[in-house]
Each structure stands twice: as structure tokens, then as C-alpha cells.
Amino acid sequence: MTINGTKVSADVEPRTLLVHFIREQASLKGTNIGCDSSSCGACTVHLNGESAKSCTVLAVQADEQEVTTIEGLADGETLHPMQEAFRDCHALQCGYCTPGMVMAAVSLLDEIPAPTELEVREGLEGNLCRCTGYHNIVKAVLQASGSKS
Amino acid sequence: MIPAAFDYQRADSKEQAISLLSEHGDEAKLLAGGHSLIPLMKYRLAAPGIVVDVGRIDELSYVREEGDHLAIGALTCHREIETNELVLANTGLLAAATKQVGDPQVRHRGTIGGALAHGDPASDIPSAALALRASLVIEGPSGEREVEADDFFTGFLETALEPEELLTEIRVPKLPNSTWSFQKFNRRAQDWAIVGASVLIADNQCGVGLVNMDSKPVRATALEEAIKNGASAEEASELAAEGLEPPSDLNASTEYRSHLARVLTKRGLQESGK
Ligand SMILES: Cc1cc2nc3c(=O)[nH]c(=O)nc-3n(C[C@H](O)[C@H](O)[C@H](O)COP(=O)(O)OP(=O)(O)OC[C@H]3O[C@@H](n4cnc5c(N)ncnc54)[C@H](O)[C@@H]3O)c2cc1C
Numbered sequence: 281m282t283i284n285g286t287k288v289s290a291d292v293e294p295r296t297l298l299v300h301f302i303r304e305q306a307s308l309k310g311t312n313i314g315c316d317s318s319s320c321g322a323c324t325v326h327l328n329g330e331s332a333k334s335c336t337v338l339a340v341q342a343d344e345q346e347v348t349t350i351e352g353l354a355d356g357e358t359l360h361p362m363q364e365a366f367r368d369c370h371a372l373q374c375g376y377c378t379p380g381m382v383m384a385a386v387s388l389l390d391e392i393p394a395p396t397e398l399e400v401r402e403g404l405e406g407n408l409c410r411c412t413g414y415h416n417i418v419k420a421v422l423q424a425s426g427s428k429s
Numbered sequence: 430m431i432p433a434a435f436d437y438q439r440a441d442s443k444e445q446a447i448s449l450l451s452e453h454g455d456e457a458k459l460l461a462g463g464h465s466l467i468p469l470m471k472y473r474l475a476a477p478g479i480v481v482d483v484g485r486i487d488e489l490s491y492v493r494e495e496g497d498h499l500a501i502g503a504l505t506c507h508r509e510i511e512t513n514e515l516v517l518a519n520t521g522l523l524a525a526a527t528k529q530v531g532d533p534q535v536r537h538r539g540t541i542g543g544a545l546a547h548g549d550p551a552s553d554i555p556s557a558a559l560a561l562r563a564s565l566v567i568e569g570p571s572g573e574r575e576v577e578a579d580d581f582f583t584g585f586l587e588t589a590l591e592p593e594e595l596l597t598e599i600r601v602p603k604l605p606n607s608t609w610s611f612q613k614f615n616r617r618a619q620d621w622a623i624v625g626a627s628v629l630i631a632d633n634q635c636g637v638g639l640v641n642m643d644s645k646p647v648r649a650t651a652l653e654e655a656i657k658n659g660a661s662a663e664e665a666s667e668l669a670a671e672g673l674e675p676p677s678d679l680n681a682s683t684e685y686r687s688h689l690a691r692v693l694t695k696r697g698l699q700e701s702g703k
Pocket residue numbers: 317318319336458459460461462463464465466467468483503504529530531532535538539540541542543544545546547551552553554590594595596597619620621622
């Protein structure tokens with residue numbers, strides 16, 4: 281599969297989950313595992329450009345497909361606008377949910393470029409923040425979209 | 430958590446999928462979006478010997494207008510259905526129910542065929558298929574057959590599908606002038622319904638499909654009959670749980686579920702103009 285533009289191949293058991301492939305075979309540790317049961321969204325990556333929970337995808341399902349992880353968003357030293365907005369708005373506390381939250385938020389803006397606050401809240405319903413910093417997360421997504429809250 | 434070991438085969442066409450199923454029989458399980466099957470395999474509640482991945486059979490992902498109905502490929506993902514113009518214009522109830530499934534990540538991967546073939550009474554999609562009187566096209570080694578949604582759900586996680594058969598298409602009547610409402614009661618965003626109701630009113634037809642009100646997806650037939658005979662939303666919704674055996678679990682008792690069914694169908698009928 282291609283991860284962040286780089287081809288990665290490995291022979292893995294069919295039962296290998298995509299999140300384990302990303303963390304162990306591709307050695308990209310930005311994608312976190314929170315609940316491991318499809319609920320928290322910490323493991324969110326993009327599969328062919330759409331957000332997906334990588335704890336609920338087999339690595340073989342992503343064979344020959346495009347995967348983007350949090351490490352693939354920034355352009356060298358230049359942060360992605362969503363990352364910039366999260367930093368500006370203090371949209372993270374412990375940071376554990378952040379990679380998944382940012383990936384889900386980028387996918388949300390791809391689908392709804394100028395969302396309302398309600399659309400942001402609904403669009404991020406698959407991502408939990410244990411530090412409950414939702415207010416600033418929503419603010420960051422609205423800032424990145426250029427919408428006024 | 431990782432699933433128990435299994436062999437993996439990818440099918441590139443429906444013929445190949447059916448032939449792999451015929452070859453491996455009960456040992457094989459189809460994998461579409463994986464958003465019901467993979468969690469079950471991780472919890473080791475399912476341990477198929479062979480997983481046949483049909484997720485890339487693009488010829489089964491479509492929404493087409495065909496005469497009086499829409500034909501929807503079984504591999505069409507939830508996200509496509511909730512945003513598809515034809516679905517929104519002709520069968521808004523299906524789009525509304527689909528929009529309530531899980532969260533965006535789930536809807537990017539999960540498919541309409543998987544949601545129906547899983548036969549889960551807690552799933553939102555079967556209730557809409559029942560209310561809409563959809564039919565399902567099934568293909569197997571001996572050809573194609575069409576089954577009414579009413580006859581498709583046969584028991585808890587059981588359907589009319591045989592082990593070597595593939596669900597290929599869902600046919601939904603075009604009802605652009607219908608009024609409808611999808612009601613889902615849950616505690617937290619993203620959760621499954623404790624009880625849900627798909628309500629459809631079209632000409633003289635009334636369809637009400639219920640979520641989590643029996644061991645399989647069901648219609649509220651006594652309620653539908655009452656509406657047909659001129660009852661008000663208030664009167665008809667009293668019959669929402671008639672003849673049904675809703676489960677009792679941590680979230681709700683049987684009595685509470687029956688109460689929710691009455692409240693939700695009343696709201697749904699009123700929203701649909703009854
Ligand atoms: C976190 C989370 C929340 C969810 N919340 C909801 C919710 O609120 N409401 C809701 O309705 N659903 C919910 N779902 C389930 C979701 O809708 C699934 O996508 C759906 O139930 C299964 O579709 P799938 O394509 O992922 O099927 P899979 O998991 O791939 O398959 C499910 C079953 O159907 C069989 N199957 C799949 N496709 C076919 C076919 N074409 N022919 C024959 N058999 C087939 C498989 O063998 C398997 O037994 C949730 C799932 C998750 C992970």
C-alpha cells in the first residue's frame with residue numbers, strides 16, 4: 281500500500297489490522313489506539329482520501345490503496361492548516377485524541393467545506409476526547425474552514 | 430484485540446465470490462465494509478476459516494433509476510447513499526436512516542448490503558427497507574432470486590441468504606411524494622438505537638419498520654393496519670408494540686422499549702403529516 285506517498289510492502293497475516301501495520305510495519309507511531317473497539321476514533325486515518333477507523337480495517341483491505349496518516353499532512357516544516365488551527369485554538373490537552381481528531385476534521389472539510397458549528401459537532405461524533413476539550417476542537421475546525429462560529 | 434487466524438481471498442467479481450463461497454461452504458464468510466464482521470472477529474464472536482473480501486467489486490456499487498424503483502448495488506457505502514441525489518429525491522427515508530448510522534468513519538466503510546445481510550434487529554437500515562417495502566436481489570450458484578424485505582429477515586442475525594449466496598442489489602420503490610420520518614432514541618451521539626422507527630406515508634400506504642423491537646427487524650403491522658383504517662397517529666401508535674417481543678437488556682427493559690416504540694411512532698406519524 282502507499283502510506284503518505286511512499287510505497288510500503290510487507291507480508292503480513294490476513295488478521296493484521298491496518299493500525300498495527302501502520303505502527304509496526306511502517307513505524308509510524310502518530311496513529312494511536314484508544315479503545316480498539318471502533319468507538320473512539322483515535323486511530324482515524326484516511327483510506328483513499330476518506331476518514332476510516334484503522335482498528336476496524338484489515339491491512340489486506342488497504343492493499344494497493346492510498347493511506348494518509350497524521351505524519352502525511354504537514355508539508356515539510358509547514359503545518360497543515362488544520363494542524364495550525366488546532367495549535368492556535370489550544371484544541372489539545374493531553375494530545376492523545378489529536379491525530380485522529382485532526383484526520384477526521386480534514387476529511388469533514390473535504391466533504392463540507394464551510395460547515396456550521398452543528399455540522400462540525402456531528403461530523404466529529406466518531407471521535408472522543410477524554411480530556412473533553414471539545415469546545416476548542418470545534419473552534420479550531422471552524423477556524424480552519426474559514427467559517428465564523 | 431486481533432481476530433483468530435483465517436485465510437483471506439479477494440473476489441474481483443460476483444461470479445468469483447459465488448464460486449469461492451460454493452467451494453468453501455460454511456467455513457467462508459463474506460467481508461464487505463467489515464464494520465460488523467471485523468468487530469465480531471476481534472471479540473472472537475466470529476471465527477471464519479476463510480474470509481472472502483467482496484469490498485472491491487465496484488460493479489456492485491451504484492444507484493440507478495429503473496422504472497418504478499431505484500436499484501442500489503449491495504456494495505454501495507452508507508456515505509454514498511445518504512448523499513446520493515436519486516436517493517434523496519425518491520426515497521428520503523432511506524437517506525435519513527442511513528445518516529443516523531454510527532459516525533462518518535463508519536459510514537465511509539459500511540455498506541447497505543452488509544447492513545441488511547447482517548440481519549441485526551438493532552440496525553437502522555433494515556427498518557427503512559421494511560417500511561419502504563424494498564426487495565432484495567440474491568445471487569447464488571443456481572441463479573438469481575428476488576426476496577421481499579418482509580421475507581428476508583428470518584431470525585436473530587439470520588436471513589434468507591444461503592451460505593453460498595451473495596446479496597447483489599436492493600430495489601427500493603420510488604416514492605418522491607411520500608412523507609416520512611426516521612426516529613432514533615439513543616443515549617449518546619454515535620450509539621446504536623435503543624429503539625428506532627422508520628415511518629413512511631405514501632398515498633394510502635403506511636409502512637412502519639422498527640429497530641430493536643424483536644429478535645429480528647420487524648414491521649409494526651397492527652399500527653399500519655390501524656392507519657389504513659383511518660386511525661389517528663395517537664390511536665395507531667398505541668398499537669406499535671402489539672404482538673412483538675422486544676428484548677430486555679442493560680439499556681432498556683421490555684416494557685420501556687414498548688413505551689419508546691409508542692412514543693417514537695407517534696412522533697414519526699405526526700412528522701409524516703398524520
Ligand atoms: C462503531 C460502529 C457504530 C455503528 N453504528 C451503527 C448504527 O448506529 N446503526 C446501524 O444500523 N449500524 C451501525 N453500525 C454497523 C454498520 O452499519 C455496518 O456497516 C453494517 O452493519 C455492516 O455493513 P458492512 O458492509 O460493514 O458489512 P460486513 O461487516 O462486511 O458484513 C456484515 C455481515 O454481512 C455479510 N455480508 C456483507 N455483505 C454481503 C453481501 N453482499 N451478500 C451477503 N452477505 C453479505 C457478511 O458476511 C457479514 O456476515 C455501526 C458499526 C460500527 C463499527
